[in-house]
Amino acid sequence: MTEDKRITLAITGASGAPYALTLLTSLVNAGFEVYVLMSSAARVVFATEENIKVPARPDEASAFFTRHCHANDGQIQVFGKEEWFSPVASGSAAPKKMIICPCSTGTLSAVAGGASDNLIERAADVVIKERGQLIMVPRETPLSSIHLENMLKLSQMGVTIMPAAPGFYHNPESVQDLVDFVVARILDHVGISQSLVARWGYRTDKHAEE
Numbered sequence: 001m002t003e004d005k006r007i008t009l010a011i012t013g014a015s016g017a018p019y020a021l022t023l024l025t026s027l028v029n030a031g032f033e034v035y036v037l038m039s040s041a042a043r044v045v046f047a048t049e050e051n052i053k054v055p056a057r058p059d060e061a062s063a064f065f066t067r068h069c070h071a072n073d074g075q076i077q078v079f080g081k082e083e084w085f086s087p088v089a090s091g092s093a094a095p096k097k098m099i100i101c102p103c104s105t106g107t108l109s110a111v112a113g114g115a116s117d118n119l120i121e122r123a124a125d126v127v128i129k130e131r132g133q134l135i136m137v138p139r140e141t142p143l144s145s146i147h148l149e150n151m152l153k154l155s156q157m158g159v160t161i162m163p164a165a166p167g168f169y170h171n172p173e174s175v176q177d178l179v180d181f182v183v184a185r186i187l188d189h190v191g192i193s194q195s196l197v198a199r200w201g202y203r204t205d206k207h208a209e210e
Helices: 017-029 040-049 058-068 105-112 119-129 145-156 175-189
Strands: 006-011 033-038 076-079 097-103 133-138
Touching: 006 017, 006 119, 017 033, 017 040, 017 058, 017 097, 017 175, 033 058, 033 119, 058 076, 097 105, 097 119, 105 119, 105 133, 105 145, 119 133, 133 145, 133 175
Parallel strands: 006 033, 006 097, 033 076, 097 133
Antiparallel strands: none
């Protein structure tokens, strides 16, 4: 797998399991090798929102997501929160692109403060220090001054803040349509071709005039 076909996807405990699943499947379909980092709280959210129980053991979680996303063997690798020898923990080996989706405000705060108490925080810190591309997708409302200050601080470091705020100009007809909108915008920002949602000004047959 070439360097530009590797990406890190961190999944935290904010609401938004459908975003994470659709994004992971899209990355797999685009031929990427995906390093998945998943917090304990994210597993609770998956069970609550998707009725999916993701195994706690990294090897079992890798096998689970491989089956769920119809990925090739080894295409999805899940790492535990303290696997400090994983590629994402070092600037010499980590992918240059990382997405945190959904991103809890706790993770947002920790990354903004330079914390590296778990692998998600360390991986984000590595991408920032290596001048890579980090996209954070917070899902919280309302936003406090603390949240906004952390977002501003990260944005000034070059981090892209993309709140999970779907638009409606594509005339969504289902919850999945709203999920696809957010995932499509994420894929656009990391330079991955997508057909989930047509770009502004481009009609699809689905919404063409009679």
